[in-house]
Amino acid sequence: xxxxxxxxxxxxxxxxxxxxxxxxxxxxxxxxxxxxxxxxxxxxxxxxxxxxxxxxxxxxxxxxxxxxxxxxxxxxxxxxxxxxxxxxxxxxxxxxxxxxxxxxxxxxxxx
Amino acid sequence: xxxxxxxxxxxxxxxxxxxxxxxxxxxxxxxxxxxxxxxxxxxxxxxxxxxxxxxxxxxxxxxxxxxxxxxxxxxxxxxxxxxxxxxxxxxxxxxxxxxxxxxxxxxxxxxxx
Numbered sequence: 692x693x694x695x696x697x698x699x700x701x702x703x704x705x706x707x708x709x710x711x712x713x714x715x716x717x718x719x720x721x722x723x724x725x726x727x728x729x730x731x732x733x734x735x736x737x738x739x740x741x742x743x744x745x746x747x748x749x750x751x752x753x754x755x756x757x758x759x760x761x762x763x764x765x766x767x768x769x770x771x772x773x774x775x776x777x778x779x780x781x782x783x784x785x786x787x788x789x790x791x792x793x794x795x796x797x798x799x800x801x802x
Numbered sequence: 803x804x805x806x807x808x809x810x811x812x813x814x815x816x817x818x819x820x821x822x823x824x825x826x827x828x829x830x831x832x833x834x835x836x837x838x839x840x841x842x843x844x845x846x847x848x849x850x851x852x853x854x855x856x857x858x859x860x861x862x863x864x865x866x867x868x869x870x871x872x873x874x875x876x877x878x879x880x881x882x883x884x885x886x887x888x889x890x891x892x893x894x895x896x897x898x899x900x901x902x903x904x905x906x907x908x909x910x911x912x913x914x915x
Contacts, residue, residue: 722902733806733893733906734845779844783902788833788852789860790904792845 697780697793705801710767712796714780715760721786723756725765728777728795737765737778772802804828806907808894814913815884823879823910827896835904836869836879837893845893851877852899884914 697714704710716723722741726734740747740756740763747754753766767774780793807826815821827834836848847861851871862868866884871877881888891911895904 724903726906732891733908734895734904735906736903739903788899789847789850789858790835791847792837794844 697778697796699796700794701797701799703799703801704770706770706772708770710770710774710798710800712765712778712798714763714765714793716763716780716782716791716793717761718782718785718791720758720782722783723754723763724781724790725752725754725763726779726781726792728779734779767798770798770800772800774798775800806894806896806905808892808907808910810910811908812911812913814915816915817886818883820880820882821884821912823881823892823894823912825877825879825894825896825907827875827877827894828898828905829875831896831898831905832874833897833899833904834871834877835895835897836877837895838863839891839893839909841890848879848892881912884912886914888912889914 720742722739724739725737727737728734738749738752738754740754751768756763777795777797779795781790784791809824832853834851837845839845849869850858866882869879891909893909894907897904
């Protein structure tokens with residue numbers, strides 16, 4: 692399957708530091724989304740960026756998108772212990788309703 | 803104002819048994835997805851329902867897997883003759899088109915012994 696990839700696979704930082712994770716994908720897209728997953732259960736939508744956007748902010752989150760490189764990054768500023776989770780990117784497969792999720796980045800924020 | 807719910811939250815079964823997993827989407831959401839997530843992995847698309855259209859079953863891994871959605875609301879994912887490799891968390895999500903983001907349920911953790 693055409694699954695996206697996040698890197699790093701795992702990231703451990705101190706509280707207050709910034710966390711950056713990257714996502715690469717393979718198909719053309721209309722939008723790219725980031726989700727957070729706590730404790731291996733349900734995912735929560737964080738932010739959506741459209742293919743004609745290059746950067747988007749939401750609170751402590753900053754997302755960039757480079758469609759020429761088929762890549763995106765998620766920056767979490769001033770991280771907190773509560774940000775400890777897995778983060779996934781998801782793309783609409785060729786602009787369809789079918790979403791392809793990446794393999795995820797496991798973030799651990801140490802208090 | 804309930805979110806997506808799934809039942810059971812955990813299911814332990816013996817190899818060869820059939821299991822049914824249930825998903826109650828958010829009321830009014832016409833799009834419904836099933837995903838499978840193996841330990842420490844990403845989400846694997848299984849099936850997609852949209853309104854009264856024929857479902858997209860292209861992600862179902864074998865003919866032992868089937869799903870239905872009754873009345874455009876509740877969905878059931880059935881796995882027949884379960885195998886150990888079916889052990890995973892099964893996630894359901896609903897979406898309110900044209901909005902693009904999904905709302906996920908808490909998942910069902912299936913363990914096949």
